[in-house]
Amino acid sequence: LVWERFIASLMESCMQETMKIEIEAGEYIFTATGYTVRFDGFTKLYEEKVDDEKSDSASPLPALKEGDELKLKSILGNQHFTQPPARYTEASLTKALEENGVGRPSTYVTITSTILNREYVKREGKQFVPTELGEAVTNLLKDKMPNIVNVKYTSKMEADLDKIDSGEKNYKDMIRLYYDDFEKPLEKAKEEMQGVKIKLKEEETDEICEKCGRNMVVKVGRFGKFLACPGYPECKNTKPLIFRTKAKCPECGGDVIEKKTKRGSSFYGCSNYPKCNFMTWDAPSDEVCPRCGKSLFKRKGNVLYCPDTEGCGFTKPAPRKKKTEE
Incomplete structure (x- = not known):
């Protein structure tokens, strides 16, 4: 595939001719739009698959000339609605x-x-x-x-x-x-814009404010999202927004949670802090160690490893994500 694409990049461009065909059928006129290939060029060797974003693009048409008689095979009554532009990838x-x-x-x-x-x-x-x-x-x-x-x-x-x-x-x-x-x-x-504040819809959470009993909401601040009491200014209680992972702490069995530094970088620690001081920059995975049953973590080099400090030492290559068509 790499060789074909490399050679194709050195070949001439494909030449296509856009066509609009009007077909007379009794009292009715049908229109077909598309293209015919005048010169294959690099597509003779290499042609990319069409993705969903291009599915409504022009279709190839057979070679036709004015006056040709066409045989009716079938009539399909399909209803189409104008679709909004595809979102950017x-x-x-x-x-x-x-x-x-x-x-x-x-x-x-x-x-x-x-x-x-x-x-x-x-x-x-x-x-x-x-x-x-x-x-x-x-x-x-x-x-x-x-x-x-x-x-x-x-x-x-x-x-x-x-x-x-x-x-x-x-x-x-x-x-x-x-x-x-x-x-x-x-x-x-x-x-x-002096003093203008952008008001966003507040996302209510199940976290209860221990000071006034209200359900805390997610707010966005200078350093990202955090939990705040909706009773402000009467209640000014705030908390860091905690993202719980499926992994368990290798030291005490508590939940491993994702935290953020002031600069927005992610690290992971135990939900039982400060009783448990476990902390790592390596992201936890959904897999467990086959030897000791503890959660596996992923370090640089695409390797999953067991963080057991008592000498388990299990490691294995992390599964690669399946590539999808661009």
Whole structure:
């Protein structure tokens, strides 16, 4: 497969001709749209499978010429509804950025990680789904800075940076031009957005506030999500948001929970802290050790290991995730 793709990359492009065919049948006219292949090119050797996002694209048509008589085989009455555009995946978002002239190959990963880390989007399978926070921030910025938060603006800036790099434009002139365009909208937005707070729907949990008895809610702060009492300002109780895993502590048998550092990095500890001081940076797995029955953890190098300190020493390769079609 690698050899075929490499050789295909050196071959000529495939040439297709888009066609629209009108078929007369008595008083009715049927229309068919699609394409015919004029030259196979690299597809003679290598052709990628069509994914779900492209399932509604043009279909190949047989070779036809004006005046041909067609034989009716069947009539299918299928009802179709207009579908919304498919949600972005990491691959399709990168392609869209590239097509619109936004970013560079070296920044595509940073863009993706930023919108995920700031929780503007979340992953559902391979797709990026906008969060309530992401939609609120986007709407606010587009409302206050419509000329800046704009794909065309960013694309033009990227193109001008290329011209500076090639010596076609002077960087001081370009900085002055963009600064003048950027300064006034930014200052205006600062004034209008002063004190503006984005209110998100609060997610109620089963955690009970020990100070007032209310069900605590999930809130988003500077360092991520946390639990807070909805009785604020009367009750100001807060707690870190705990994510329980299926693993058990190898030292005391308590639940292994995921915690966050101030910088947002994940680590894992025992729910019985401070009575139990177990802590690790390695993520727990759903598997247990076949020798001693304790939960296995995953360390760098794609290896599952038993954390038993009494010398179990069991290790095994971690199962690889099944690859899905891009």
